[in-house]
Each structure stands twice: as structure tokens, then as C-alpha cells.
Amino acid sequence: LGAQVLWQTLEVPESGWRLHLLHDTRASAAAGRAAAIAAAGAWLALALLWLFVQQRRRLSALRQRSRHELETLLQQHAEELRTAQDGVVTAAQQANAGLSRSLEHLPQGVVVIDEALNLVAWNSRYVELFRFPPELLKIGRPIEDLFRFNARRGLLGPGPIEAAIERRLNHLRSGKPHMRESEKEDGTVLEIRGNPLPDGGFVTSYADITSYKNAARELRSLADALEHRVAERTRDLAAAKREAESANRYKTRFVASAVHDLLQPLNAARMFVSVLRGQVHEAGSARVVDSIDGALAAQDAILNSLLDISRLEAGSLKTQVRDFALAPLLDTLAREFGILAEDRGLVLESVPTSAVVLSDENLLRRILQNFLSNAIRYTPRGRVLIGCRRRGGWLRIEVHDQGPGIPDALQHEIFEEFRRLDDGVANDRGAGLGLAIVERIGRLLGHRIGLRSTLGSGSVFSVTVPLGERAAIARQLPAPASTAEHGNDPILHGCRVWCVDDEPLVCEATRTLLERWECRVDFAGGPEEAVNAANADEVPELLLLDVRMGTHYGPMLLPLLVERWQREPRVILVTAEPDPALRERALDLGWGFLSKPVRPPALRALVTQMLMRRG
Structure with a gap:
């Protein structure tokens, strides 16, 4: 065979035959090749279509991105153009003194420089403050020239001129805001404030605060003067207060002393009236004695009121x-x-x-x-x-x-x-x-x-x-039974009593009253006589001792008497002193205590109570 063939064998079981078939494959091969070529073309077309679509997408995306980027670029460019235009317009306005005219209404002196530290604008107040010559102020002139002009006039302070100028230029270059005060030779005080501008450059204002500073100094001087006057018045008031307190203390001491002196004869008078009452039996005379006692009681109440006022004011109550x-x-x-x-x-x-x-x-x-x-x-x-x-x-x-x-x-x-x-x-x-x-x-x-x-x-x-x-409520002790004014009391009969007081009238009245009560009064006199008369052979059972006797103090006199007696009798302190601590001390020591003027019933009751302790 001149070409490839397809050999096919088929078994026929009924007849036992085997059938062989031969096929020419050239037509089918040609058809297959044609089909393969057609399929390859179709896939190629699909691939080309997909590539085409993808390319279209990429191109579309690229076009979108390019358009966005272009728009953004155009916007940025337009913004830059607008900014540049604004800067050009602003620079033109400044160059044309348009900004200077807008600054003229400001009370401060104002100067504007660009980022190159050159003059852009200023107002007349700025020129007035520093007295710049007209030829010095020109747009575009370096601010360094103005600094140097001021330095030659001593307006930049002490020290080297170049250092002062360079220090100010460096500060402007840093673009940091600042505020300070400066005083010129003529006494003008300037408040200097500097602030950077958004598009570069610097604006500085100079405010004349001389009047404010003068007013502040005057207010400070006035405040100092007022403080000085207040301090003086405070010292005067303190001195007046001390004088008033001293006068009040003097008044208190005077009242207490006067009451003390007045109570001495009153004390004696009350005792004499008590003795007289026991000796008068006629009704008319008894009424006279009662009237005298009533008058003395009223006088006693007035003096005690004065004494109470004195104690309350002194704070001793x-x-x-x-x-x-x-x-x-x-x-x-x-x-x-x-x-x-x-x-x-x-x-x-x-x-x-x-x-x-x-x-x-x-x-x-x-x-x-x-x-x-x-x-x-x-x-x-x-x-x-x-x-x-x-x-x-x-x-x-x-x-x-x-x-x-x-x-x-x-x-x-x-x-x-x-x-x-x-x-x-x-x-x-x-x-x-x-x-x-x-x-x-x-x-x-x-x-x-x-x-x-x-x-x-x-x-x-x-x-x-x-x-x-x-x-x-603490359990109250029953009050001691009062002793009758009249009649004999066995416990008082023959009781040996000493009365030490520097007032002879009080001593005589006390002696008379005690003897009427059948007491034995061995001594009634002053402190010096008492020390001389005291001895161990005649020791009293009871001592009535005044507290304040001239230069002598009763409680300090007692140890001298005890030293001569060699034992301590029962003691009743009798005083007009408005001192509660003295009463407390007497009670703590087991002594009796009576305030002048002494009421005879109170004296008799206390004497009886003290003598009852001897058992």
C-alpha cells in the first residue's frame, strides 16, 4: 500500500470465520488535520480576544489613572499658580505701599520683612518711633541696615554692635515668635512683639506703653504708700488697742483694789451690826438695827456687783x-x-x-x-x-x-x-x-x-x-445644818481663835463677834504682831487669816506661824480677792474659805463645821 491504512479484524463465531478490513486513512487524516487546524485557530482567536480585552482594560485603567493624575497635577499646578499669583499680588500691594496704607490705622509701629530679611512694608508710626530718615526706608532694603542705624544711636543696648545685630538677625531667621520690652534713652518704653508670616517673612510691632508703665508705677507707688499708711494705722491701732487693754486692766485692778478697800470697813460694820442685834431688845431700836443692816446689805450687793463686773472683764471668773x-x-x-x-x-x-x-x-x-x-x-x-x-x-x-x-x-x-x-x-x-x-x-x-x-x-x-x-447627776451631799444666830453652841464655847488681819477695825469687829459666841480670842491683829506673838505654848484651834495684808500674803505667812506653833491649826482664809484659784487651793488644802464682806451666819456655820473635824 502506498499510504498508511487502518487494519481492523472482526471475529464471526457462527461460521468460524475471521474478517479482516483495510481502510485508507488519508481522507480521515486530512480531515483530522483540518479539524486540528480549525481548533487551533479557534483557541488562538480566543487567546487573542482575551489578550485584546485585557489590553483594553489596561489601557482603560491607564487612561483613567493618567486622567486622574493629570487632573491632580493640573489642580496642584493651578493652586501653585494661584498661590504664586497671591504672592505676586501681595508683593505688588506691598511694593506699591498698599499694605502700608492698611497699616496706617494701627496705633503700633509695624514693619514687615520677607524671608530674605528685606523690607516689604511699614507704617508711619514705626518711622515716628525710631526717627528713621526717609532715604533709609525703601522696599527691598535689608533690615540689617535699620538695625545698624539704631545701633549707632545706642538703641540696641550695651555691648558690641555686630554681636547685637547678628543676634537679632538670627532670631528673625529662626522664625520664632517673641515678645519683650525695651526702654529708650528718652524714657519711652516699647513693647516689641514679633510673629512669623505664613508665606515666609516676619512682622514686628512696636507699641508705646510708656503711659501704661507710668500709670503702673504710680499705682505701685500709691499701693506702696497705702500699704505704708495701712501699716502705720495698724501700728497705731495696735498701740491704741494695747493702751485700751492696759487701761482696762488698770481699771479692773483699780476696781478690785477699791472694792477690796471698801469691803474692809463694810465687813467690820456687818459684824458690829450682828453684835448689836443680839444686844438690842426694844422694837424701835431693833428696826433701826435692821435698817442699818439693810443699808449695809445693799452696799454689799453693789460692791459685789462691781467686783463681778471686774472679774468678768478680766476673764478671771x-x-x-x-x-x-x-x-x-x-x-x-x-x-x-x-x-x-x-x-x-x-x-x-x-x-x-x-x-x-x-x-x-x-x-x-x-x-x-x-x-x-x-x-x-x-x-x-x-x-x-x-x-x-x-x-x-x-x-x-x-x-x-x-x-x-x-x-x-x-x-x-x-x-x-x-x-x-x-x-x-x-x-x-x-x-x-x-x-x-x-x-x-x-x-x-x-x-x-x-x-x-x-x-x-x-x-x-x-x-x-x-x-x-x-x-x-452625782449624789449630792447634804448641806451642813445652819447654826442659829442666837444662843450658846457648846462646840464654840472656849474655842481658842486667832484673827490675823491688817485692818484694826476688822480685827476688833471679829473679836467682838467671836467673843459673843463665847469663843476665846487670844489674838486679833496684824501679820507682824502675829509672828511675834506666836509660840508653842499658845496654839489656837482655829486661825482666821486674811489673804492680802499690805506687803504680806496670808498663805505665805502661815508657814512662819506654824514654825513657831510647831503644828498647824485649822485655817479659814478670809479675803476680798476675786481669784477662784485661791478658793480651789484653800479647799484642796482642807482650809475654809470666806469672801468679804463676811456674813456672820456664814462665818458661824463655817467655824462650827471646821471645829467638828477635830475629832
Whole structure:
């Protein structure tokens, strides 16, 4: 065969034959080659199409990117052109003095330089401040020339000129803002402010703040002068305050000394009256003695009021605040002032109370005594009432009267010293110190003093005190039984007593009173005589010792007497000294203590109490 053929064998099982077929493959091969070529052409076409599409995409993307980049480039270029144009316009305006005209309205001197440190614009105020010649100021002139011109006139300060110029140029090159002050030779003070410009360059303003500085200096001088005057006034006030305090202390000492001196004869007079009362039996003479004793008691009250004022102002009055039941105090006051009210045709009513208060019992007693005394003094008829009202944790103790009432204009004044009303119905008008003492005691204790009054209807005086705790009340010791004024007391009979006082009248009155009580008074005299008379053979059972005796001090005299007696008797200190510490010291040492003027019943009760300790 001249060409390739396809040999195909086929088995025929029924006949047992084998069939061989021969095919000419040239036509099929040609057809296959044609099909292969057609398929290759189709794939090639597809590949070319894909490449074409991709190329089109790339070209489209490239065109888009190129267009965007071109637009961006054009925008940037346009912006640069606009900026350049603005700069050109600005430079042209500056060059044409357009900016200079816009700067003319500013009060500061202004100069503008470009990034090359050359002049661009300025205003006339700048020229006026530095007196630049016209030929020096030209657009484009280096700012260094202006610095050098100022340096030759000494406006750049001390030191080398070149260094000063270079320092300023370097600062401008740095583009940093600055602010400083500079004073010229003629006294002009400039505030210099510099700021960089956005497109390069620098603007500097020069403000004349001379008037501001002068005003500040004047204000500073005025402030210094005012401070000096205030310091002087403060020193004057301090000196005046010291003088006032010194005068007040002197007044306090004078009052205390005067009261002390006045109490000495009064003390003796009270004792003599007590002796006289025991010797007078006729009714008429007894009334005279009672009148004398009443007058002395009034004088005693006035002097004690003066002494209280002195102690309150000096701050020497000490308080002993504690919880105590109020009922015993009100009952005692009701009994004491009930008799006085009955003598004057009045009725004193006391409303019972179970309250416990926190206060100083003795000072509260003084307040209420004053209220009751005034109520009875100024009530012509009717009744006086004392009672209490609870308000939360406080108790208001009130004293009601049916007197004439107090006008509103006088309700504040009556608490001043030596201020009293003139419409009292009783004859024992005080010195006008009672309510002044009440006000000061209330302030000392922190108790509010109150007053309300209606003309023609009466007044209500009150003191508001804090409520106390019933559980805190200490067991009260029963008061010593009072000793009768008259009659013999076995414990006093033959008792050996010494009285040491530098007032002869007081010694004589004390001797007379004690001898009337059947005491044996072995000595009654001054401190020097007492030291000379003391000996171990005649030791008294009781010593009445004055505290202040000229240059001698009673408690310091006692050791000298004890040294001669060789033992210490019972001691009762008798003094007009307004010193609470002295009383405390006496009680701590087991001594008795009495304040002048001495009331004979109190003296007798204390003497009896002291002698009862000898067992």
C-alpha cells in the first residue's frame, strides 16, 4: 500500500470465520488535520480576544489613572499658580505701599520683612518711633541696615554692635515668635512683639506703653504708700488697742483694789451690826438695827456687783459646769424671794420642774436672782411667776412679772452698765449693774438671755440652758445644818481663835463677834504682831487669816506661824480677792474659805463645821 491504512479484524463465531478490513486513512487524516487546524485557530482567536480585552482594560485603567493624575497635577499646578499669583499680588500691594496704607490705622509701629530679611512694608508710626530718615526706608532694603542705624544711636543696648545685630538677625531667621520690652534713652518704653508670616517673612510691632508703665508705677507707688499708711494705722491701732487693754486692766485692778478697800470697813460694820442685834431688845431700836443692816446689805450687793463686773472683764471668773437637778435651785429661790415678795404684797409662784440642766449652778443662781429681784422691784401689785419651757434639747427658764413693761427702745440699753429704769416701786434701787452682769454671765456660759415686754402688761426675762443627763447627776451631799444666830453652841464655847488681819477695825469687829459666841480670842491683829506673838505654848484651834495684808500674803505667812506653833491649826482664809484659784487651793488644802464682806451666819456655820473635824 502506498499510504498508511487502518487494519481492523472482526471475529464471526457462527461460521468460524475471521474478517479482516483495510481502510485508507488519508481522507480521515486530512480531515483530522483540518479539524486540528480549525481548533487551533479557534483557541488562538480566543487567546487573542482575551489578550485584546485585557489590553483594553489596561489601557482603560491607564487612561483613567493618567486622567486622574493629570487632573491632580493640573489642580496642584493651578493652586501653585494661584498661590504664586497671591504672592505676586501681595508683593505688588506691598511694593506699591498698599499694605502700608492698611497699616496706617494701627496705633503700633509695624514693619514687615520677607524671608530674605528685606523690607516689604511699614507704617508711619514705626518711622515716628525710631526717627528713621526717609532715604533709609525703601522696599527691598535689608533690615540689617535699620538695625545698624539704631545701633549707632545706642538703641540696641550695651555691648558690641555686630554681636547685637547678628543676634537679632538670627532670631528673625529662626522664625520664632517673641515678645519683650525695651526702654529708650528718652524714657519711652516699647513693647516689641514679633510673629512669623505664613508665606515666609516676619512682622514686628512696636507699641508705646510708656503711659501704661507710668500709670503702673504710680499705682505701685500709691499701693506702696497705702500699704505704708495701712501699716502705720495698724501700728497705731495696735498701740491704741494695747493702751485700751492696759487701761482696762488698770481699771479692773483699780476696781478690785477699791472694792477690796471698801469691803474692809463694810465687813467690820456687818459684824458690829450682828453684835448689836443680839444686844438690842426694844422694837424701835431693833428696826433701826435692821435698817442699818439693810443699808449695809445693799452696799454689799453693789460692791459685789462691781467686783463681778471686774472679774468678768478680766476673764478671771471660772465656771464649773455640771449636770444638776433644777428643782432644788428653784425651790430655794422661791423660798428666799417669796418672803420678800410677801412683804411687798406680791405673790411669787414657782412652777415645779423635774428637769436636769447642764450649767454652773452658782452662776445660774446669780442670773435667776437678778431676774426675781427686778421682777419684785418693778411690780406694784399682782404676782411674779418663775417656770420652765422645754424646747428640744434646751430648757428656757422664765421669770414673768406684772410691772409697767419696758419700751422697745430701752430693751437693749437695760443690759448696759449703770443703766436702770426709773419707775421701780421699791426703794432699794440697785446700781444698774445687775442685767449687765447677767448678760456677761450668759455669754460666758453660752446661755441665751431673752427679754420680751409689753407696756402696761409686764415683762418676761429668760435664760436658755442645755438639758443635762439625769444619769450624770452625782449624789449630792447634804448641806451642813445652819447654826442659829442666837444662843450658846457648846462646840464654840472656849474655842481658842486667832484673827490675823491688817485692818484694826476688822480685827476688833471679829473679836467682838467671836467673843459673843463665847469663843476665846487670844489674838486679833496684824501679820507682824502675829509672828511675834506666836509660840508653842499658845496654839489656837482655829486661825482666821486674811489673804492680802499690805506687803504680806496670808498663805505665805502661815508657814512662819506654824514654825513657831510647831503644828498647824485649822485655817479659814478670809479675803476680798476675786481669784477662784485661791478658793480651789484653800479647799484642796482642807482650809475654809470666806469672801468679804463676811456674813456672820456664814462665818458661824463655817467655824462650827471646821471645829467638828477635830475629832
